[in-house]
Amino acid sequence: MLFNTIGLSKYVPRDECNLPDDLTKEIARYKPIVEGIINASVNGVFKKRTWRTLARFVDKFGSRIAGSDNLEQSIDYMVDLLKKNQLENVHTEQALVPKWVRGRESCWLISPRLEKLNILGLGSSIGTPSKGITAHAVVVESFEELQKMGKEAVEGKIVVYNEPYISYEKTVKYRGYGAIEAAKLGAVATLIRSVTPFSIDSPHTGWQHYQENVTQIPTAAISIEVAEMLHRMFQAGDDILIYLFMEARNLPPVMSRNTIAEIIGHQHPDKVVLVSGHLDSWDVGQGAMDDGGGAFISWNALALLKILGLRPRRTLRSVLWTAEEEGLVGAAAYFHDHRNDVAAFDFVMESDEGTFQPLGLSFSGSHDAGCILKEILKLMRPLNATQFATPMDGGPDIEYFTNVGIPGAALLNANERYFWYHHSQGDRMTVEDPINLDMCTALWAASAFVVADLSVDMPR
Amino acid sequence: MLFNTIGLSKYVPRDECNLPDDLTKEIARYKPIVEGIINASVNGVFKKRTWRTLARFVDKFGSRIAGSDNLEQSIDYMVDLLKKNQLENVHTEQALVPKWVRGRESCWLISPRLEKLNILGLGSSIGTPSKGITAHAVVVESFEELQKMGKEAVEGKIVVYNEPYISYEKTVKYRGYGAIEAAKLGAVATLIRSVTPFSIDSPHTGWQHYQENVTQIPTAAISIEVAEMLHRMFQAGDDILIYLFMEARNLPPVMSRNTIAEIIGHQHPDKVVLVSGHLDSWDVGQGAMDDGGGAFISWNALALLKILGLRPRRTLRSVLWTAEEEGLVGAAAYFHDHRNDVAAFDFVMESDEGTFQPLGLSFSGSHDAGCILKEILKLMRPLNATQFATPMDGGPDIEYFTNVGIPGAALLNANERYFWYHHSQGDRMTVEDPINLDMCTALWAASAFVVADLSVDMPR
Structure with a gap:
């Protein structure tokens, strides 16, 4: 990796950053682009769109437990919706999932x-x-x-x-x-x-x-x-x-699918920045918070960039995991199927602890990758979402990647009440707020775009 | 009424008080007694007793809707309990109440x-x-x-x-x-x-x-x-x-009972300071907040004074109303039955909007009675519960009395979450806090005692 070879952190304490000036300046130059993304999401063409699409989805399907026909129908719906939003390479990848019936x-x-x-x-x-x-x-x-x-x-x-x-x-x-x-x-x-x-x-x-x-x-x-x-x-x-x-009974496993959509990178189409949430939920409430919100900011981030005509150097890939609730089953299958592509993943992101008011990102990965992410987070001042925390918290599916050294981030948000609703009948659309969702989509789109477009890979 | 005849407020703006010095001094002299009441409830022999007796009651009976055998059995239990606590003139008075069955x-x-x-x-x-x-x-x-x-x-x-x-x-x-x-x-x-x-x-x-x-x-x-x-x-x-x-169906009305216990006044046994809450609840949850807490601070206030050997000049009467939820039915019957005794009621109190952290009292009645109550509330500094508000809010049953000019007060408390639980399955003992209940009982006992023991009646 280009970035690692320059050894920038050799004489720098682990908790301090000392990015090359060129890189700092490069990141700063994304300011107008990031502002454009934020503005489009919060005030512009995309205003309330994450909320509206999520509400329509959870009202139409309700809860979506792994193994249910309902989850599979909701995946079909998503494939259509992602295609309608002009996303690229829309497809599903199979995963065998448990079927527990209440x-x-x-x-x-x-x-x-x-x-x-x-x-x-x-x-x-x-x-x-x-x-x-x-x-x-x-x-x-x-x-x-x-x-x-x-x-x-x-x-x-x-x-x-x-x-x-x-x-x-x-x-x-x-x-x-x-x-x-x-x-x-x-x-x-x-x-x-x-x-x-x-x-x-x-x-x-x-x-x-x-x-x-x-x-x-x-x-x-x-x-x-x-x-x-x-x-x-x-x-x-x-x-x-x-x-x-x-x-309650446990039936034989059934085939489900992870749902995937991309904006293909114009310079390094094989390198991937992954943004994700899980589409399945428990069989109560509407699965609007866990993890409708995370899934919907993940694909809407790409849809927003697409509308704005922003195509980064690397490929942006949105993955909507299946069967997270039964033990990260969809993510395990995906990681297994891509076990020989691990080098292709530059950065992985997931939102699975709420999409309340965004505060920043929590991160796991190398010191140098963390320093880049901190620098990128400075661009999020218009959202008041510049906080950096480590280790990553709230990205269970992507831990398969971060565990092997691929840098990753989860959404930091004002989720003090997350566990009030989690896995209960109260996990319904009422928990989700249109303005917060716009801000989460903006943060998600802007940070994923900048990482995917940088001249350097994220250091392992 | 003695107090009214001296016309103290003739030249005083309505929002200002100008109590006679003698009366102000008289009230101030209750400071050690009030501190003793507070101390006994919060740190002493009565510590956690309101919570414990309430928990045992709501665990034993659960919810208590008007017209149910369960409510009547809980009334029998209360009669026994009030007698065991050495309260005086323990009895019930009948009220015909609706019987709605879910x-x-x-x-x-x-x-x-x-x-x-x-x-x-x-x-x-x-x-x-x-x-x-x-x-x-x-x-x-x-x-x-x-x-x-x-x-x-x-x-x-x-x-x-x-x-x-x-x-x-x-x-x-x-x-x-x-x-x-x-x-x-x-x-x-x-x-x-x-x-x-x-x-x-x-x-x-x-x-x-x-x-x-x-x-x-x-x-x-x-x-x-x-x-x-x-x-x-x-x-x-x-x-x-x-x-x-x-x-759901409406059955013919059945006979229920208001539950009454007293500490008989040593000087004016016929004059009454009434402290109350309602014993009935909706048929969901445990009726611990609405209005178990109000009912239990009301009789525990008397039990506490009894233990401390405090007998005021006037009679303290605790009333546990029946069938409040169906439209103040028990209170209406009680007021009707006592329509010829109205002059005997010096002051009326009810707690029916939560027994969270106590803040003071809300009041309806004459300007002069309000001034006396404000002065009494100064004694509640050790509880940090000196607030005075008007008009009264949270004393639905006693409005029969305040509507005809008898001064009355309801418990002011930090009840911001009251309606989160109100009439829902969540109205359970978990809502109630032992320390808050001790403090509510203390405020209730101390303010009722002082009013009942003053040399002057509360001005109409």
Whole structure:
């Protein structure tokens, strides 16, 4: 790589940048282009277009879980839409994805009093027998407490986890492994407090794991409020009896597709700057936030550049991943299929933690690539979105690339409420704001364009 | 009344106070007593007691709608609890209350795509025929828009209201009268955007009205998100077909009870300072906020004073109203039954807009009574709850008294999120905070005690 060979960072501390003057000046010269992109998105021909296209999409299809006909129809729709927007090389690439089906589900507190509890079965959970499961419950706050309780107390029971929310990263293990740990002690089902800092009695679903040689038991999310209530009842010595019914089942994998569109580079058509989000969602709400917004700023960024007649040196490739929610399945297939092209990827981008007000980019990659990105972010002053953070946070699908040293970035945005809606019925279009989406599309288009058009590759 | 005869405000502007020095000094002398009350509630023997007793109550009974056996059992429980807390003259007084029963309910969007919609039927609504109603929908933002649309467009349709939220007071008319206005134009049912500024796909129920000579049609609340989605679909020209099923029905009124407990005044046992909240709730969530918190600070205020051995000159009476949600039904019966005792009521208090962090009191009544209350509120500095507002807001049941000139106050508290939970499944114990409840109980007990113990009556 040209840029790496000049060894610019040899005598510079790792947290400081010392880009060659020529490169700094080159980046600064993109100011009018970046302003044009921002202006078109925020005030011009593209104003509210990301919101409008996203609203139409999520209203038409609703939620889009991997393995569903609905997701496949929404992919067909996207292929048409990308072609209508004059994007290039529009096509799909196959990925075999899990097919988990929720079916009907219900849960009742029977003792100490009758109350229907709001639940959402967790992805990959098996169902209950057709008559449901009726069992007494024990309530714990942690895996440690469960272990202490021991097999005698847990066997034949429904284990309720009322783990406190610390952060998504730290707390999600209860959703992911709660059923395994309870089953090891003979539990017959688990109800897991939703992984969220805020609730209006709203359960949040998400993927969970089973382990070989550990009995698979049904598992569902309950709201913060219900978990806390059951915990209080348990501590008060109430006899807690719960009825759980779930039709959930895992069917054989089916073929799905990643959806791809490009603006082909005029100088290095084989070099790729990838911008992405995932098109699939959970089977609740509308998947407008997770990750409709990320997917739609990714293809609209290209559509905007196309309208403005901006074709960079390298190819800009928008990828709308499939089956992210079941464990980055679409991205894994894509990375596998392109395992011999890795050198072609100059830079990878994903937005999968909200498209609220954009603040900048979070980054993983080499020090020198980070320095270039910081310089590019200075151009985003009109958006007030110049923040640079590292490591990258919120680009799960592109970690296949960043893990092998390809520099990448995710959207930094004012997403303090992201986990309020995440994987819940509340992930609907109302969460998305037209002006924020315009600004996200602008940031996404401008930064991807500049990276793709620079005279130098992004240093590995 | 002694105080009124001295005419202290004759030459004082209405917004200024000029209390007699003796009275100002008298009020100031309550400082150690008020500090003792606050200290006992926040740090002492009563710490977390309001929260604990409320949690046990709402966990045991859950929601408590008027007309239900559950509400009556919860009233029996309260009578026992008030007696166990050594309160005096514990008894109930009858009130005939509506009995509306929700039954099962469901709603499906059939076209342009199939999706189960989260609804809550509105109180007093009739049900649908047993096969449900399937009809096309029209969506409006206001009554004006509905009128413009006219009978031809509305007849045979389900009217969806997607009214923007301005404030509860200004927006609630759509819940209250939406069915009437739609039925006048021949609509077969209405779905009304929930009256709330925030939602996680959460519908909010509440009372609604029918009008004589206007056909009664079923009516239910939908979430903000769904109302907005249906509106977008309607504006896009989609053919919206909805299936609505509701078993709701109005049964004959049944006898319920207001629950009363006292600390009898040592000098003027016939003069009453009333502190109150309502014990009934909607039939969703746990009724912990609306109005478990208000009811529980009201009787715990007396229990706290009793423990501290504080008996004021006048009688302190705690009233836990029944059937507030159906239109202040318990309070109306109580006021009617006490119509010849009105002179006995010195001051009335209610908390029915949350028991978040207390800020002070809102007040309705004479200028002079307001001046006394302002002076008393100065004693609440240790709680940082000295704010005085007027007119009173959040004391619906006691308006029967304030409307005839009896001074009254409601709890001012940091209730910015009150309507996020109000009448929804999210009105659960998780909303309530132990420290805030201690502080509310302290403010409630201290201000009620001082008013009840002053040498002068509250001026009318």
